[in-house]
Amino acid sequence: MRDTEFYKELLGLRDPWRVTKVELDSAAGRVDVWIEDRSGVQWSCPECSKQASVYDHSEERVWRHLNTCQFGTYIHARLPRVRCPEHGVRQVSAPWAEHGSRFTMLYEDWVIDILKECDVTGANHLTGTSWYEAWSVMEKAVERGLSRKEKRIPDYLGIDEKSFAKRHRYETVVCDLKRGTVECVLEDRKQTSLEGYYGQFSKEELKGIKAIAMDMWDPYIAATRARVPGAEEKIVFDRFHVTRYVTDAVDKVRRQEHKILMAKGEECLKGTKHLWLMNEEHIPEWRKEEFDDIRKIKLKTGRAWAIKESLRHFWEYRYPKNAEKYFKRWYFWATHSRLKPMIKAAKTLKSHLSNILTYFKHRITNSVTEGLNSKIQTIKQMACGFRNREHYRKAILFHCGGLDLYARVLSKTGSSLDTTIFSMAHAKV
Numbered sequence: 001m002r003d004t005e006f007y008k009e010l011l012g013l014r015d016p017w018r019v020t021k022v023e024l025d026s027a028a029g030r031v032d033v034w035i036e037d038r039s040g041v042q043w044s045c046p047e048c049s050k051q052a053s054v055y056d057h058s059e060e061r062v063w064r065h066l067n068t069c070q071f072g073t074y075i076h077a078r079l080p081r082v083r084c085p086e087h088g089v090r091q092v093s094a095p096w097a098e099h100g101s102r103f104t105m106l107y108e109d110w111v112i113d114i115l116k117e118c119d120v121t122g123a124n125h126l127t128g129t130s131w132y133e134a135w136s137v138m139e140k141a142v143e144r145g146l147s148r149k150e151k152r153i154p155d156y157l158g159i160d161e162k163s164f165a166k167r168h169r170y171e172t173v174v175c176d177l178k179r180g181t182v183e184c185v186l187e188d189r190k191q192t193s194l195e196g197y198y199g200q201f202s203k204e205e206l207k208g209i210k211a212i213a214m215d216m217w218d219p220y221i222a223a224t225r226a227r228v229p230g231a232e233e234k235i236v237f238d239r240f241h242v243t244r245y246v247t248d249a250v251d252k253v254r255r256q257e258h259k260i261l262m263a264k265g266e267e268c269l270k271g272t273k274h275l276w277l278m279n280e281e282h283i284p285e286w287r288k289e290e291f292d293d294i295r296k297i298k299l300k301t302g303r304a305w306a307i308k309e310s311l312r313h314f315w316e317y318r319y320p321k322n323a324e325k326y327f328k329r330w331y332f333w334a335t336h337s338r339l340k341p342m343i344k345a346a347k348t349l350k351s352h353l354s355n356i357l358t359y360f361k362h363r364i365t366n367s368v369t370e371g372l373n374s375k376i377q378t379i380k381q382m383a384c385g386f387r388n389r390e391h392y393r394k395a396i397l398f399h400c401g402g403l404d405l406y407a408r409v410l411s412k413t414g415s416s417l418d419t420t421i422f423s424m425a426h427a428k429v
């Protein structure tokens with residue numbers, strides 16, 4: 001088999017395309033393949049798909065393709081241009097690459113697979129592309145994914161803030177709780193940030209939202225109340241965030257008490273911080289005795305801890321009415337504890353109680369969002385903090401957006417239509 005035939009088979013080329021020349025440069029470690037189209041072929045105008053004959057050919061262009069063994073492989077072609085009666089002279093697009101790309105689609109898809117596994121710098125080391133080239137593959141993949149994405153609002157939303165770079169800058173991450181994907185990343189954590197997201201949808205579409213998990217963050221609450229019909233029944237304050245309020249209060253009590261005890265030369269609370277923050281069953285075996293002993297001393301911290309632990313039973317109720325009854329008893333205990341941080345936390349929870357009780361109807365939490373958050377944290381570390389906000393946002397959508405990122409056209413069954421670079425698009429033989 002001749003080399004041109006061999007490459008025609010390898011690339012899966014079909015009439016009217018053929019390989020006319022193959023050059024191997026062992027020293028440079030590359031294979032160059034020239035492709036030409038057969039004359040006398042009718043092509044479609046890329047604007048209107050009307051049939052037209054070749055007008056001329058554009059300048060030769062080169063596309064990076066997947067390696068042949070260990071050699072970088074490059075495809076050369078002069079693409080035909082047609083003269084459409086309506087649109088004038090137009091270049092036929094190459095079926096193996098997207099318009100304007102220097103890579104074949106299969107090569108881009110390979111870079112996408114690598115980008116999914118490592119950061120942009122890692123991808124350009126492995127593929128030999130520049131940082132900018134690898135980044136632009138990622139950026140294009142996200143744009144492609146977004147353009148293919150169906151415009152619909154998820155039934156169950158999760159809204160969470162994420163710190164960006166240093167100095168208390170924030171992003172708002174909107175998640176689809178059912179799919180476990182990031183819907184979008186909004187600038188800042190203001191009311192206007194979230195209203196901007198809701199604003200893309202009609203009132204009718206927003207009505208379709210079943211529930212929204214969020215932190216007790218006033219701007220998010222206000223945005224949701226302003227835009228989402230029936231918001232009062234749909235907002236669910238995340239139970240882990242609610243618990244954190246109480247846990248933080250326990251820590252405050254411990255800090256204050258520890259300070260007073262140390263002044264008297266008593267060190268019993270030293271090194272115990274994490275024990276008080278844990279759930280009882282998570283306390284490691286080797287510290288259980290120590291923990292039981294401290295609890296026997298009548299400490300304020302011990303009382304605060306007991307209040308925190310008892311709130312955990314609240315979440316076990318099946319019916320909101322029973323949960324509410326339990327909360328009332330807990331609230332009475334907490335507010336009569338004479339522990340200021342606990343009283344303050346209990347009052348915060350009470351003022352938000354109606355949207356804490358919605359949990360018993362919808363049973364959603366932001367734990368999906370929290371999971372995505374740790375993924376986002378990794379993305380941030382991979383890119384040294386992403387000083388560029390737009391890059392950060394795109395990287396999140398690339399890794400967590402659940403988007404169809406690939407350049408290849410997939411069949412309805414999800415498999416690639418063709419494992420070769422070539423399809424018969426635009427050509428009528």
Ligand SMILES: [Zn+2]
Pocket residue numbers: 045046047048049050084085086087088
């Ligand atoms: Zn046309």
